[in-house]
Amino acid sequence: MKKLKALALASVCFTTMMFTQQEAEAKTTVHTVRQGETLWTISKDYGVSLVELKRVNNKRSDLLLVGQTLRVPDTISAAEKDLLARLVHAEAKGEPFAGKVAVATVVLNRVDHPDFPNTIKEVIYERSGGHYAFTPVQNGEINKPADREAYRAVEEALAFRGLGNGSLYFYNPKTAKSQWLRSKQVTIVIGNHVFAK
Known part of the structure; x- marks a missing residue:
């Protein structure tokens, strides 16, 4: 009886794992690398993060070969x-x-x-x-x-x-009144906005 329960549990776990893997694969697009493309241009064309594109494809370098296939994760709607x-x-x-x-x-x-x-x-x-x-x-x-x-x-x-730089906030120093916001670590200033984390 214990063996039967263990077998049933293993079957459920395997089925769940397969559905999870299929669901993850369904959320990706396959792209075939063309002449002149880079990881950067592909990430920009699909609107996905360069970091995520490299992670999904186990890429540690930027080297691409024409004809190589890449999995491109879905981006936002x-x-x-x-x-x-x-x-x-x-x-x-x-x-x-x-x-x-x-x-x-x-x-x-x-x-x-x-x-x-x-x-x-x-x-x-x-x-x-x-x-x-x-x-x-x-x-x-x-x-x-x-x-x-x-x-x-x-x-x-x-x-x-x-x-x-991991900015989580931004404000216009001419109009912002929050001392809490002004106390955050500044990451960059662009135009009239201060960005901070």
């Missing part, structure tokens, strides 16, 4: 990209392109950080002390359409995901 682009547009209007990328990166860093929610939507709409984390959500600017540059900034941030 079109709706999440649109929401993030609208936030970037509202938060970084008039800022340099690098500042727009940095704003998108802050959201992605929060998604990846254990102290923040796990999705782009949850991070953007997070509330604390009766206020939203981002001013455009509070004042409704998040509902306005994003421009092309904001979408490009989101794609760039996705490609660089996992790289950089």
